[in-house]
Amino acid sequence: MSGKKPPHKPATQLVEAGRRPEWTGAIVNPPVWRASTHIFETEADRKAALSANHDGQFYYGRRGAPTQWALADALTGLEPGAYGTMLYPSGVAAIAASLMAVLRPGDMLLVTDNAYEPTRNIARGLLKRWGVKHRFFDPLDIDSFTTLCTDEKPRAVWLESPGSLTMEVCDVPALATIAREHGAVSLIDNTWATSLGFPALQHGCDISVMSLTKHVGGHSDLMMGSASAGERWYKALRQNAQQLGHVVSPDDAALALRGLRTMGLRLERGVESAAVVAKWLQSRPEVAHVLCPLIPGDAGHELWNRDFSGGCGLFSFVLNSGDEAARARLVDNLQLFGIGYSWGGFESLALPFDPAPMRDVMAWPPAACDTTQKLGIRLSIGLEDPADLIADLESGFTAMGDA
Ligand SMILES: Cc1ncc(COP(=O)(O)O)c(C=O)c1O
Structure with a gap:
């Protein structure tokens, strides 16, 4: 016996997720920690923060503060197989940034034909201008998808299940396996079910993206997105988000954490x-x-x-x-x-x-x-x-x- 406790059930995780050591004691919810600037005690502390570059360590507001880290930690804990989560100012920003973290000019991207329309537009606009090619595919036609993977040698495959307008459920484990066998990274828009209803990384995807504007916020009063991944892709997401300057407001992060509880x-x-x-x-x-x-x-x-x-x-x-x-x-x-x-x-x-x-x-x-x-x-x-x-x-x- 390893002595390691089994993870709590999802309902319990939703209550305890993301409680950080910074507010031990009587506080249930994180303070809304508004900060652009963090003051270092000494020059040695500043240098240490600069070289460590860890999440959950004060550096500068664009790298977040305990309120945003709590939300990211909570989402990571709720996505089995995730090493970390990046937060974005909207779901669309999460989609664009996660694709940009994976793709390079000259790459081919396969996009499920029932994807949310702005996702299609990212492929047709932003990524095309950036030299990334794309093809749309029918996610219900596994044979054609396999042929497309063989012919086009995609670097990445974008999935959404069910499609958020026309509601087709696709065989994500099969599609992700085929993508992997062909050397492609699978990304999924997991907004409909969330990681509670569909553990996307466990089902073979490499990056799980959500519009937190929807169920996590839950009260129609905030915009935010997230991308969760294992260690390799989390590191790429984080580097990319930092270079793009993505940061979410601590007020919105606190609202999202409150939404997550219910x-x-x-x-x-x-x-x-x-x-x-x-x-x-x-x-x-x-x-x-x-x-x-x-x-x-x-x-x-x-x-x-x-x-x-x-x-x-x-x-x-x-x-x-x-x-x-x-x-x-x-x-x-x-x-x-x-x-x-x-x-x-x-x-x-x-x-x-x-x-x-x-x-x-x-x-x-x-x-x-x-x-x-x-x-x-x-x-x-x-x-x-x-x-x-x-x-x-x-x-x-x-x-x-x-x-
Ligand atoms: C399936 C799906 N993914 C992503 C998004 C984008 O999220 P946001 O509105 O937070 O940018 C939406 C928004 O409607 C959506 O329906």
Whole structure:
């Protein structure tokens, strides 16, 4: 017996994660440690800090202070296999910076075709200008992906599962294994499930990226992103973030840490309520198809069951008929759902979407949908009572018919 204690269960980890020695004693939460400048006692101390360059050691505000270190430590502890976590001013900054940490001019990047649109734009814009080539791939077509890896010799592969608009769950362990066999680094946007619902590094990914704006913040009042990785890639992320000057505010870090404490409960509630609302939508004549891996029968449900231990309240559906004006009447008449981007807050949101222009290789609607209708609506289910949300959607459907 090694005598090493097994790690606590996720719910316990969420409570204890990131408590740092700087505030031992009576303090539960870290102070909001606002600082650009740290004063050294002596010239010898300044030189020691300069040469050590460790995280968790005062140097200068851009390297953070105990509030930011606490959040980074907490996220590292929650991602099995992670050595460290870098924080970024938004999820998009985390995506761009983690790709820049891995890629060099001349490299090839393979991007899942169902990726969040700004991720696609980073490949098509920033990275292209920087001399990085890219190809989009269908994450459900493993054979074509293998061929692409053989032909294109990618340096990196970008995954997102489920796709945050169209909700396809892909076989991340298989894709990451193929990528590794071809010498490519796998990065994943793990915002939907978080490391609680999908331990991405354990499933074969090298870098796990999250928009903390969503579930970790949880209250729709901050923007932040993170990237967690094993030692090799953490060091590259850290060097890159420092050169780009990425730093997050201690006030936001404190808010994110507060959000993290209740994230498990909020995610559980989101999954339960989303399943109730999704099943109700399946019964509605106005709905052609519900895209929600949480419910049996969905194309991604089996893989979700196999690889995920949780999820969240974000899913989509396709309308059975009508035009954009009818869809607008529906969402305009919702009282509890706001029309808005983002998700993962305590409040419900509805977002009309049309993914066709954002796809290079995947069809919309997908064959699994068994419909030719195209008008999508994404719902982020918040903490309201699902019965109220269903009543709200019902009145939206009634208004949709009132041309
Ligand atoms: C899947 C996904 N990843 C990343 C982001 C970007 O996060 P942020 O808004 O914090 O930049 C978003 C934002 O909507 C998202 O939906």
